[in-house]
Amino acid sequence: MAGFVALVAGRALSKRLVAWIGVGSVAASMVVTLLVAAGYFAHRPPNGVYSQTLWTWIRIGDFAPVIGLHLDALSLVMIVVVTVVAFLIHLFSSTHMENEEGYGRFFAYMNLFVSSMLILVLADNLLLLYLGWEGVGLCSYLLIGFWYRIPANGHAAMKAFIITRVGDAAMAVGLFLIFWSLGTLDISQISQRAPQQWPAGCGLAVAAAALLLGGAVGKSAQLPLQTWLPDAMAGPSPVSALIHAATMVTAGVYLIARMNALFALAPVVQGVIVVIGAATMLLAAFSALAQHDIKRVLAYSTISQIGYMFMALGIGAWGAAILHFASHAFFKALLFLAAGVVIQRLGDEHDMFRMGGLRKQLPLVFWTFLAGALSLSAALPILTAGSYSKDTILTLLHAVPGGKTALAAGLLGVIVTSIYTFRMVFLTFFGPAKMQAERTNRLPESIPLVLLALVAAFGGVAGLAGQNANWPGLVQFVQGGSSVAPAAGEAAISHVALGAIAASWLGLAIAAALYLRRRPAPAGETESALHRLLAAGWGFDALYDRLFVRPWLWIARVNRSDIVDSFYEAIGQATVALHGMMSGSQTGRTRQYATGVALGTILFIALMVLLRFWHS
């Protein structure tokens, strides 16, 4: 069975090559992706819950492990989501990118990305996983810089690549630490040996887990390595949908879920994960509030939602994290694609404040976007995929001891999420029309939108129905018998879910009050919004203003310039300054070079002699 999956991946690669050579014809690429998805579904039933096989591919030296593919419930869910979403996005792109130069290049990169992602997910050892990990990073770089004529895009691409490489470097060191101390990089063997060799909470386990976390944080754009993702929105919308929302950025979540045995040994790191998740979630959500660019809102929203996944991972509920990953993949892809349509139809307009009234002009986009928004904000009880998965996480937070603070943060996050989501909806689709949209409906764009909207809107129902019918839910399916059984929180689910829904509606109401009736002008948003609110004299508005708008605006203002980002800028500048200093030593004068050699020689001898006496 896993051999089949390997075959699918291999076949996809070769066809991909053909597609590329054949000037990246839409059809070939679509069919390939369809084959991957359809072929997979056709063969899903005979595959048991746990199925794994090793298929020797390459062998690096006698000390590195055999590399093979590994299929179990976790990777199964991942590849289903990846291939299905990838297929829909490819279908969407087939017309969406039609008028772009470098159409073939686009699909070549996209397909390369999907195959790297599959390698990452199916890898049975960390080295192969790392290979896929770097592969998706490279594709991300290539695709962000897809519109290479604009220098800013190249800069954004490089920033994304280099910042994630910081995390990767930590991860590489982590890999070596694991290999050095456990003698293997095979994931299942690590999971077996780590608990035997390392007592819980011992230094090595913590170090290894922390280093891997570094990689995950970089890839998943969590604090403090989150700054690359909003800039990565320079790429085309389908790229943002596929790579920077649905799949690649969640690779960090996958890594932690995959290595859960290791993380279980490092409770300190798990605590850190919860804190990182919660902090990132809130910070990014507040940042999303202050954005004008619709795609940047979605980018911050992605960071924030991954924060939820990290919170779930931190309490060991990685099944729930994967559940949220799956639902997030669908609704966020949907939102990005819909936003992509809006942007394109308005002639490359990103600013939400210049949009408006698109409800009537682009009805299909409106309804699908709304489905995604409802799912993201978790507003409808249980119904939507997003609310189902988010409520699961919140319920689990409630269930673990000491999870109350995290739960409170989670609920606050829900409120903010709801505000920025509906701010986006209201600004874009309601109010007076400010621009004339090009009204064209293209079928290959509409189909993915509708399909994704259906999943986003009714995923929760499906999950619930499954629960009622006593099927093993996705969480149990993925996690097997784990320490945190979701059933434990059954009783509490109603309370928490109700709280979440209330929070969500509260956010919706705030957004409606702020943005539905009165629409602040794009320039001077701060003052005019406040001014009008006060002028209207609504008591509630004044209250909101005191309680919420002011701190919010403050946080937003601080965040607009992104403190963390300026830190990296400083590092970059320091590096460049060092470069300048070093460069100054290259004077081109032979005598000065000779002086360098002479001083170096004296230094060498002096150092050795000193060390010699110091040692004896």
Add this chain to the structure above:
Amino acid sequence: MTTVPMMHAMIVAAILLGLGLTGLLVRRNIMFTLLSIEIMLNGAGLAFIAAAAHWKQADGQVMYLFIITMAAVEVAVGLALVLQMYHHLRTLDLDAASSMKG
């Protein structure tokens, strides 16, 4: 015949090496730079001779032959390059040959 202690010869050799090095660092005329390198090489050669005399072996003297051969090569190529440099720059100032930097 009284022999010179090895250490004394070594000190002389080290002084030669240091003199050559100093010349290399302070002289701007390329002819003197080449001369300084010769002095450094001779310092090393003297050290070999002294050590060989101490151990009563021929090895060090063989090394000295190699060294003067190498010095000859160096001077041959070096003088050819000096001619070319003069042709291009119309000066023998080594510091003038600094068009590449950064």
Add this chain to the structure above:
Amino acid sequence: MTLEQIRALLPLIILVGAAVAIMLGLAVRRNHAFTVAVAVGSLAAAILSLALGPTVATPITPLLRLDGFSVFFSGLILAASLFVAVLSHGYWNRRRTVISEEFYILLLLAAAGSVTLTMAVHFASFFLGLEILSGSLYAMIAYERDRQAAVEAGIKYLVLAGGSSAVLLFGMALVYARTGTLDMAAAAAKLAGALDVLTLAGVAMILVGIGFKLALAPFHLWAADVYEGAPAPTAAYAATVSKGAIFALLVRLAAAMDIQSNPPFQATLAAAAVITMFAGNLLALRQSNLKRLLAYSSIAHMGYLLVAFLAAGTLGRTAVGFYLAAYIITTLGVFAVMIVLSGTERDADRLEDYIGLSRAHPLLAAVFAGMLLSLAGLPLTAGFVGKFYLLAAGVGAHLWVLVAALVISSTISLFYYLRFIAAAYAQPAAPPALPAAVAMPRLARLAIAVLVILLLWLGVYPAAVIRAIQEAVAIGR
């Protein structure tokens, strides 16, 4: 001298014989293609004679020793020289103003010097090999004597290399004065455990001499100027063959003297390694001249290699061998692209020359990008496996500071490699500075294809090569 020893010496005999033959032939008639054929043929014959040579370790006089170690590194060096010779053909063909035939004599002699270095077990042969190599390099660097930059580079290298040779020799003399032998192993045996200040200084001076040739910081200043001024094939040669040979010698010397387990040497070289890695990468950061960039990047790579070198042991030596192979293949690949693109007037070493390369030569651009990514150490390339080995060796020997420096500084390196890749895939704003349509000689094409295959082979299926290297370095003791 027995027949066996002559067989072992055959590569050197072939190289020197071919150099003499070309020299005599030129007195009769000049023919570029024929000269290249003789040079390439003799290099191939030398490789063949290595492959068919004695399988057991054979000492050839007290000076040289042919064993698995020297066979591996000589093979590497000869193959790299062969690639440079092939690529030079098209390069000099385009520079019609320069008389090109003598270049191959120098190249063959330099290769002979390098092979001597890999076989050297004696200070005399070490010195001879080094000087044959450098003497040829002086002339190769300043080969285009009509260009001021070439002459300037030649003079710089000559002056500095001469000075550093003197320091190296003085170091040898100090060691000799203490031990009374010029044989590396015998000298090491006598030094064992008893290092007084003078011999310490002697070994330090030998390391300085080696460090200068490898362009380790703080002896790295010459590299960029020399590469920039030298013609591209010479720069390729200096970056690959010369460094490979000297590193091989360093490994052998260190194995004899047990340098890595001696705290003063170990700490000093570790400090040099850290400075070298950062100096190389920081200097390269905003460099927009590809030759200078490669000079700085080769400085950094020598720093990386020192990590594995200091890790010592079989794993460390295997890592050194593999990384050198990967580094040589990759660096040759980048230089090959540069050489092919170089015009009749100047080398294609500016960033502007590469803007829009993917339009004019999509395949060449892909090769260029692949080679640079390998230098940056991305997976599926030889550079990744090599760096993996370096890290594994460093971690295995608990050299945490060095490993951290390697990881951090190679993250910096990504920036400048990507800059050139981005340029290659960018849109040309103005018509290209160099004529776009370069007629690529068939041989150069073949050479580049082989380099790409090797790059991917080492990146995807390195097991066979690694096994061979392990065997080679195991005999090396």
